[in-house]
Amino acid sequence: MISFQEALNIVLDSPVETKIERILFYESLGRILAKDVVSDINMPPFNKSAMDGYAIKKEDIEKELTIIETIAAGQTPQKEIVTGTASKIMTGAPVPKGANAVVQVELAKATNNKVKFTGFFKDNIIPAAEDVKIGEVVLKKGQKIDARHIAVMASVGCTEPLVFKKPKVGIISTGDELVEPNTKPELSQIRNSNGHQLVAQVMESNAIAEYFGIVEDTYDSTYQAIKKGIETCDVLLLTGGVSMGEFDFVPQIMTDLGVEILFDRVAVQPGKPTTFGRKENKIIFGLPGNPVSSFVQFEILVKPLIYKMMGFHYKCPSLKLRMGNIFKRRKADRRAYIPVTISDDSKVYTSEYHGSAHIHALPKSNGLIIIEIGVETINEGELVDVRLF
Ligand code: AMP
Numbered sequence: 503m504i505s506f507q508e509a510l511n512i513v514l515d516s517p518v519e520t521k522i523e524r525i526l527f528y529e530s531l532g533r534i535l536a537k538d539v540v541s542d543i544n545m546p547p548f549n550k551s552a553m554d555g556y557a558i559k560k561e562d563i564e565k566e567l568t569i570i571e572t573i574a575a576g577q578t579p580q581k582e583i584v585t586g587t588a589s590k591i592m593t594g595a596p597v598p599k600g601a602n603a604v605v606q607v608e609l610a611k612a613t614n615n616k617v618k619f620t621g622f623f624k625d626n627i628i629p630a631a632e633d634v635k636i637g638e639v640v641l642k643k644g645q646k647i648d649a650r651h652i653a654v655m656a657s658v659g660c661t662e663p664l665v666f667k668k669p670k671v672g673i674i675s676t677g678d679e680l681v682e683p684n685t686k687p688e689l690s691q692i693r694n695s696n697g698h699q700l701v702a703q704v705m706e707s708n709a710i711a712e713y714f715g716i717v718e719d720t721y722d723s724t725y726q727a728i729k730k731g732i733e734t735c736d737v738l739l740l741t742g743g744v745s746m747g748e749f750d751f752v753p754q755i756m757t758d759l760g761v762e763i764l765f766d767r768v769a770v771q772p773g774k775p776t777t778f779g780r781k782e783n784k785i786i787f788g789l790p791g792n793p794v795s796s797f798v799q800f801e802i803l804v805k806p807l808i809y810k811m812m813g814f815h816y817k818c819p820s821l822k823l824r825m826g827n828i829f830k831r832r833k834a835d836r837r838a839y840i841p842v843t844i845s846d847d848s849k850v851y852t853s854e855y856h857g858s859a860h861i862h863a864l865p866k867s868n869g870l871i872i873i874e875i876g877v878e879t880i881n882e883g884e885l886v887d888v889r890l891f
């Protein structure tokens with residue numbers, strides 16, 4: 503049995519192929535940039551008025567001025583401000599030549615074509631290129647794209663960014679006891695929740711999920727399914743069949759198919775029997791059958807690898823908060839992930855949790871806390887890291 507950190511290092515040290523493609527920027531949500539994005543313009547492109555008001559020479563603030571022009575946003579000023587003149591100007595419009603301030607309309611009294619001011623506040627001019635200069639890198643390679651980055655791409659005309667290709671991740675559920683969710687299970691059966699949970703986790707990781715269904719616990723059908731999965735996918739995920747049971751064929755079949763098994767036990771609870779193998783540039787995870795184990799192992803080992811294949815260093819969002827209750831465990835030989843709930847006053851409470859089959863504990867929780875090897879007790883008031891869902 504190896505530690506979590508050793509397992510993660512082995513997984514992330516796998517030689518993986520990253521491929522790139524060009525896609526439309528508005529379809530790039532969740533993808534990872536494969537090249538810096540550079541601005542093709544200054545922003546703002548001109549000295550811009552921050553207010554509706556009058557463009558003037560600051561020195562003229564005490565004088566009555568003649569209005570020579572009205573400049574709307576989107577218009578180019580036609581007249582230069584000389585002493586004794588003002589142009590009416592709207593927010594977002596280019597400030598005319600010769601002006602060095604915009605006095606807001608609230609401080610102006612205008613009659614016919616004349617204007618006088620009751621005070622002065624500030625310049626109200628946003629200088630050209632204050633936000634971004636032409637040629638400046640506005641988004642870096644390796645950035646995961648969300649709505650904010652899509653806005654930035656739109657503003658600099660990057661309509662077809664270069665991104666990393668999504669790896670294809672196959673999912674196979676093993677188990678004679680499994681039926682699909684649309685079937686009511688007989689007494690000895692259970693619904694396949696894992697397979698669908700994994701499909702969703704792969705999609706949340708922005709990779710392509712290929713669901714291969716349930717295979718029965720015989721050597722031949724499991725062998726054929728794994729063989730096909732390895733041939734057609736970059737990563738293959740199996741659930742179940744990795745324990746010590748008489749029908750747990752997965753590790754044997756992996757070996758028979760020429761997959762090199764790099765570990766088959768990890769000191770993590772839940773999910774000890776997680777198995778990891780490679781065949782050339784293909785990657786195979788044998789995940790535990792219990793759904794909470796499978797969920798956790800995907801989050802801590804599979805997701806970082808999928809993201810690595812897309813050029814991204816994944817780190818789970820987490821919060822450092824104080825425990826609201828004491829937590830004790832009897833055995834401390836594995837690193838434990840325990841579901842917790844965060845109260846309105848930001849205290850962390852361990853959830854009602856019956857173990858790795860208790861899938862219903864997860865939607866009722868906000869995240870997981872980590873309890874390191876050797877730690878038996880976490881006291882009320884102690885600071886803990888909460889990995890958020
Ligand atoms: P196994 O590793 O195959 O021995 O499975 C361990 C436990 O997880 C057993 O109780 C299985 O019934 C359960 N299990 C296996 N596969 C799934 C699945 N796809 N969905 C839900 N539970 C499963």
Ligand code: MG
Binds near residue numbers: 719791
């Ligand atoms: Mg099984």
